[in-house]
Amino acid sequence: MSDAHLVETRLSSEQLLRGNFLDVRRDHVSLPDGGQATREYVVHPGAVVIVPLLDDGRVIVERQYRYPLQQVILEFPAGKIDPGENHRDCAMRELAEETGYRARQWAYAGVLHPTAAYSTEFIEIWFARGLYLGERHLDDGEFIEVLAQEPAALDAAAARGELTDAKSLIALMWLQKSQSGQWPLSWVDVTEAEQR
Amino acid sequence: MSDAHLVETRLSSEQLLRGNFLDVRRDHVSLPDGGQATREYVVHPGAVVIVPLLDDGRVIVERQYRYPLQQVILEFPAGKIDPGENHRDCAMRELAEETGYRARQWAYAGVLHPTAAYSTEFIEIWFARGLYLGERHLDDGEFIEVLAQEPAALDAAAARGELTDAKSLIALMWLQKSQSGQWPLSWVDVTEAEQR
Numbered sequence: 001m002s003d004a005h006l007v008e009t010r011l012s013s014e015q016l017l018r019g020n021f022l023d024v025r026r027d028h029v030s031l032p033d034g035g036q037a038t039r040e041y042v043v044h045p046g047a048v049v050i051v052p053l054l055d056d057g058r059v060i061v062e063r064q065y066r067y068p069l070q071q072v073i074l075e076f077p078a079g080k081i082d083p084g085e086n087h088r089d090c091a092m093r094e095l096a097e098e099t100g101y102r103a104r105q106w107a108y109a110g111v112l113h114p115t116a117a118y119s120t121e122f123i124e125i126w127f128a129r130g131l132y133l134g135e136r137h138l139d140d141g142e143f144i145e146v147l148a149q150e151p152a153a154l155d156a157a158a159a160r161g162e163l164t165d166a167k168s169l170i171a172l173m174w175l176q177k178s179q180s181g182q183w184p185l186s187w188v189d190v191t192e193a194e195q196r
Numbered sequence: 197m198s199d200a201h202l203v204e205t206r207l208s209s210e211q212l213l214r215g216n217f218l219d220v221r222r223d224h225v226s227l228p229d230g231g232q233a234t235r236e237y238v239v240h241p242g243a244v245v246i247v248p249l250l251d252d253g254r255v256i257v258e259r260q261y262r263y264p265l266q267q268v269i270l271e272f273p274a275g276k277i278d279p280g281e282n283h284r285d286c287a288m289r290e291l292a293e294e295t296g297y298r299a300r301q302w303a304y305a306g307v308l309h310p311t312a313a314y315s316t317e318f319i320e321i322w323f324a325r326g327l328y329l330g331e332r333h334l335d336d337g338e339f340i341e342v343l344a345q346e347p348a349a350l351d352a353a354a355a356r357g358e359l360t361d362a363k364s365l366i367a368l369m370w371l372q373k374s375q376s377g378q379w380p381l382s383w384v385d386v387t388e389a390e391q392r
Contacts, residue, residue, distance in 0.1 A: 003268045006261040006339050017213045017220060021236040022314060024213060024220060029263060037337040040217040041264040042238070042314070065202040066312035067225060068237040072199045073312055110354075114310040114362045116262035116269055118218060118238070121311070122360075141233040143202050158306075159379045164318075166310045166362040173369045183355045 005032050008039070016040065044121035048091040049078040049167040051109075051175050052101055053129040054148055059175065060099050060131070061154070061168070063145040074157065075165045078123070091126040092195055097137045099146045102195045104130030107185035109174045114166050123167050125174055127185055151175055201228050204235070212236065240317035244287040245274040245363040247305075247371050248297055249325040250344055255371065256295050256327070257350070257364075259341040270353065271361045274319070287322040288391055293333045295342045298391050300326030303381035305370045310362050319363050321370055323381055347371055 008029040017024040023043040031037055052060040065072050079094035081087060088106055095101055109125040138144060154172050157163040163172070177183035204225040213220040219239040227233055248256035261268050275290035277283060284302055291297055305321040334340060350368050353359040359368070373379035 003259075003261070006259065006268050006341060008261050008263050016215060016218075019212060019220070019222060019236045020234055022212075022220060022238075024215070024218060026215060027263070031337055032261075032339045035337065038216055039263040040215045042218075063199075063202065065199070065204050065228075066309075067204050067223070067235040068314060068316045069309060069312055069318075072202050073309065075312070110357050111360055112362045112365060113262075113265060113269065113360045115315065115317070116265055116271070116361055118264060119311065120264045122265075141227055141231065143228050145202060155378075159373070161306050164307055164309045165312055166308045166366060169308060169369065170362060170365045173365065177355070182351075 007032060008037070011036065040118065042115075042119040042121070044080075044119050045083065046081045046087075046121060047078055047123045047167075048081065048087060048094060049076050049123050049125055049171050050091050050095045051076055051125070051127045051171050052095060052099065052103065052131055053127065054131055058148040058150055059154070060101060061147055061149050062098065063147065065143065073165050074154075074163050074168065076168045076171045078167060087124050088126065091124070091128070092190070095128060096134060096195070097139070098142075098144055100133050100136035101128070101131045102134050102192075103128030104132075104190060105187045106190055107187045109178070109183070109185060112167060112170050125167075125171055127174075127178070127187075129187070151179070203228060204233070207232070236314065238311075238315040238317070240276075240315050241279065242277045242283075242317060243274055243319045243363075244277065244283060244290060245272050245319050245321055245367050246287050246291045247272055247321070247323045247367050248291060248295065248299065248327055249323065250327055254344040254346055255350070256297060257343055257345050258294065259343065261339065269361050270350075270359050271364045272367045274363060283320050284322065287320070287324070288386070291324055292330060292391070293335070294338075294340055296329050296332035297324070297327045298330050298388075299324030300328075300386060301383045302386055303383045305374070305379070305381060308363060308366050321363075321367055323370075323374070323383075325383070347375070
């Protein structure tokens with residue numbers, strides 16, 4: 001079952017941009033039919049998105065201004081993985097930094113690729129429960145409103161077109177599928193010492 | 197209900213990169229607390245993803261090598277909107293070009309933002325039914341395998357981590373929600389003359 005009729009092979013690679021935030025490459029590639037093409041893409045360290053479950057059934061979400069869209073959007077907490085950082089540690093760190101919440105139990109759900117055509121970014125989906133509040137430490141230049149919502153309210157927002165963030169829609173899908181038992185999760189305990 | 201505590205305001209904008217494919221900007225912005233920051237992002241024309249429903253209940257999907265991920269992934273048909281193009285016309289054009297299928301009925305489902313942090317991209321989700329085959333016209337340098345899948349097989353692939361493309365996971369969510377009656381669709385007829 002070879003994919004030779006689909007696969008592209010790198011011939012050369014150049015860095016087009018090394019911004020404060022964006023690292024953009026242009027590679028020359030050889031195509032399946034022997035032709036050549038260029039592929040431009042963003043190199044991204046990967047990220048996590050977290051579904052934080054309160055004991056009363058609500059989930060923690062955020063409202064954040066997303067400058068490229070020029071609008072405030074509703075999202076689950078998320079953030080980029082630091083170099084060498086364990087992915088669950090990243091999920092624990094981002095949840096604490098952005099919302100103040102820590103969690104006694106964590107579960108890995110899955111991974112998604114937001115922009116396969118022009119970014120290497122992957123986003124791992126993590127679930128957190130057994131939440132308790134601690135200190136919050138937003139990054140410089142980060143302004144985030146934290147709120148608790150019923151899953152049914154998020155579903156209604158998605159149906160109305162008011163929840164449009166891709167990672168958050170997929171996180172909501174995982175929430176509904178895991179709660180119905182269709183896509184089960186495996187929970188692991190995390191001690192307080194393992195958290196920041 | 198002001199969002200002044202979240203909103204960022206453009207002070208200036210520069211083009212960092214005008215590639216063959218990627219248009220990257222860096223804006224200086226004023227933050228809600230009066231501070232300043234830079235925001236780097238890709239300017240994107242927007243895109244559509246299509247859920248093509250066969251009469252036998254299967255859906256049309258594609259396998260395509262995504263160079264930034266260095267892997268062949270499973271996706272629903274999709275493509276970028278041409279300048280000035282009507283979004284449903286784009287959906288009809290991309291479905292025909294990539295798969296050869298035309299559709300007698302179309303329905304708009306919703307919109308998603310794949311990468312709100314660093315791209316202006318939006319993706320509209322369209323459904324197509326009453327499919328019939330015509331000619332296929334792939335773009336230069338485009339290599340796509342077309343296949344028909346049961347929705348249940350796509351669900352199982354998603355649960356196993358073998359369907360990771362964000363727009364396609366959300367398209368699957370819309371497929372399941374519309375078929376269960378939770379997120380209803382409004383279908384419109386399209387004449388053959390309206391199609392290419």
